[in-house]
Structure formats: C-alpha cells, structure tokens
Amino acid sequence: MSGSDAQPLLTLRDVEAGYGGQRVLRGVGFDVPAGQVVTLIGPNGHGKTTLLYCISGLVRPTRGEIRLDGQSIVGLPVDRIVERGIVHIPQGDMIFPDMSVLDNLLMGAYLDAAAATREERLHRVLSLLPRLAERRAQTASTLSGGERRMLAIGRGLMAGGRILLIDEPSLGLAPIVIDQIYQVIADLKAEGRTILLVEENASRVVELADRVHLLDNGEIVWEGPAAELAENDELLETYLGG
C-alpha cells in the first residue's frame, strides 16, 4: 500500500453528523494507520454505523474532516470515494437479491481498476470463501444469513481498495458462523490489509484489533490498545455488559 508511514491512511477529526436535527455524532476523531486493524465498539444506536456512512459518503457530515491519505473526501459523491479506495461492507449486507452469487461478486469489481484484474480477484476471493464457490450460480436472496454475510465480504474484497470498513460482521449470526467470519478477517489482517471494524460485541475484536475505540452517545469515550481494554473490567462492564 502507498502512503507515507508518518501519516495515517485514514484520519477523522471532529466529525459531527445527524438526521433531521437529531445529532448522532458529536465530534469524533481518530486515525487508522495503514496495515492495522482498528475497531470501533459501543452500544447500538450510538453512531457507529453513521460514522461509517460518513466515511463512505452515504451520509454527509455536518462538520469535521475526513481525510484519506491526507486528502479530504468530505462532500465527494459516494462513487468517487469508493474509487479512491474506501470499501464499505455495510450492515445488512446490501447484496443484490435477484442476482446470482457470481454476478454479485462481479459487481464488487465494477470499477475500472478492479475490473482489469477481475478473474484473478475472483479466484482469490473464492479460495478465501469456498462456500461462495459452491453457491456461485445460486440467486443471492436464497442464501442463508451467514452466506449472505460471506457474500457481502467477498463482494467487498473484489473491489480491492485501500481500506475496508466492516460494519458488525457478527450481527445476527450463529456463533460457529461468527467464528468463520472472524477467521476470514484474521486472514485479511495477516495479508496486511487496513481494516476499520465496527462491532457491538467487544469480546470478539479484542484478540484481533490493534487499537480499540469506544463510541458512546456520539463521542469517543475511551481509546487504547486492545490488550488494555481486555484488562479494564470496569469499562467492559459499564459499556458492554461484561
């Protein structure tokens, strides 16, 4: 990945956003250095998804700065932001229900840069997510919840990109499927990919993350290395119910 070591790949400063007068984010700021897994945890309904929407451009922040590799991306249309290398794997998957698994994956490589090496990417994604290879001709809406999540992740990986935003990959899945999905994320980390991971459940992310940020009521209330969070019983209990 390009970008100097001195400068984080993604920086957020004082980001505020809301829906119709309701403020959801109240000045959020942190960095995502290249090659690291940074996680954002916190109770539901406290702005985690909104923050990812602000980064990928689906929601426009009312204030603050978001920079990718030093360049501001606030106010750019979503497709331009994606073009610069931000890949957002959203909550709820947003897969294309009436398309085949294969067509969904090919949509991931829609942009020119990814399309040029499409076959190679497809091969890699299918070997990382063998379940999708078995189901490639199936209509996406007939997949199970875990398979849909795999498809959403696989589709995001088809895009390549410079940073992956992954929103609650474990939401609503059985523990064994969550294990599989976290294995995939661990593989991606081992490949050296930059990941911003959002989760409600802290226990899963602690072993994986380099840094953890705790978002509560639209503000970062704690941040530090993942190991520190694991030791901080008081914090875990207050915010995450143990």
Next chain:
Amino acid sequence: MDTAIQIVVSGLTLGAMYAVSTIALSLVWGSLRMLNMAQGALLTAGGYAAYTAVVTLALPVWIGLPLAILVGAVIGALMYLLVVRYMLGRPGFETNVIIGTVGIALILENLVLRLYGAYPLQQPIGLPDGFQVGATWVPWQNVLILVVSILLMVVMSAFLERTRAGRAIRATAQHQRGAMLMGVPVGRVYIQVLMIGGALAAISGIMLSTITTLAPTMGYDPMLKAFIICVIAGLGNINGALFAAFALGLFEAAVQYFLGVRFGFPALLLLVIAALIWRPYGVFGRRKQARL
C-alpha cells in the same frame, strides 16, 4: 386455417410492437420506480423524427433511422437532466414523477402538433410487397417488425445480463445504496436507463408508424397497451412482460377478428380487471416486486 394464420400474423406484429414499448416502460420502472407517462409522446417523437429525417431532410433511410432513434435517446436524457433529477430521492417521487412526465408528454405532443399539424402523415419508410400464405397476404413490413423486435429483445437481455453496464443497471435497481458502495455512479445509470427507454420508444414509434400513420396522438394507444401488459405481467418484470406482450397481441387480434375491431380494447381491459382481482401483483409478479 386461413383465419388462424391471419390472427397469428397480425397478433405477432402487434405483440412485437407492444413488447418493445413495454420493455422500455418496464426498464424505467424497474430501475427508478418511475412510471413514465411520456412514453407515448416519445413514441410519437420517434415516428415524426424518422419522417423529418427521411422526407424533409431527404436523408437516406440508414442514416435517418438511427438519427430518429437518437432523438428518442436525447429526449430521454433531457427528461432526466431537466426534470426527473430534481424529483428523485425526494418524498413523493413516485407521484410527482407521474405528473412531471405527463407535463413532458403534453409539451412534446403540442410541439409535434405545432410543427407538423394535426393531420395524419404517411410514413414513407417501410418494405414494399409481401407474400402469400394460403389465402392470407403477409406484408414483408410485418415480418420486419417481428424480426427487429425479437432482435432488440435478445440484445437488451444480453446487455443486461452479460455486460458491466447492464449489471450496474440491475444492481442499481435491486439495491441503490449497495450499488453506490460498489462505485456505481447511479446518476449516470439513471441517464442511461432513460436514454435506452427513449430509444426503444422511438423504435417502437417508427415501427408503428410504418403500418399505420403518423399523428400527434399516435403514442397513446401503444402506451396504454404497454401499461396493460405491465399490469398483467407485473411491472418491472421484463421476461413476463415479453410473454404477456405477445400473448395479448394474439388475444387482441383474435377478439378483433371474431367479435369486431371495436371489442379489442375492451377485451384487454377485462383482462386487466381480472388480473387486478386475482393476481394484483401480476401473473408473473411476486408480492415483493421482481426486479431486473
């Protein structure tokens, strides 16, 4: 036997023309949730544009026809840029855009009326001659319309299924935000869809004008038929619409033959009523609307 041949020939010709304009309507609905009430006016514009290119400008047909189709596409693009764009994503879009496109239809229709007058004109384009099947005379023009329509449908379906741009149109129709996150510029997709819709309407209008005449209101009837087909097949369902277009073309031709021409349209309306009672989501429709 001769009766059957006659019904099949005129039914297939009708069905072919209905199918092309139904695809246009269905594609636009499926992608934007936009009921294009200017579809009929686009049809008319295509027919008159072909006439102007070939008669007034005396261009050869092989230049005139593509030019007329282009006119349809350009009107489609202008509709997006000047009107639809400002309504999209706002509350009440589905209703607003119906009123908006009715307005566009009125403007186009009156422009045609102003420029060409109210009297029907003869469309000079078309194949002469025909051939005999039993006692039935089959004009080559009807065969051409059928062939062109089938080709168009094959090309459209290959485009939507197999190309990157086609996949992007389907993706946008199925999940707009999901498509945006894949880097699809949805505004450009919407322009493309309206241009394709305009071009298909123009082709449909040119074909229609070659077997009837040009008149400022010529687009209404096929637009109405396209709506009927969409109601019966399920709006946004392209394959169902194709099947329904040909089935209804044959049905209308049969009713016209056995009961008289004036009963063709009421018979179609009866089918609509039946569909609305028993299959309100369309014969091929699902409760959750099938998309492209």
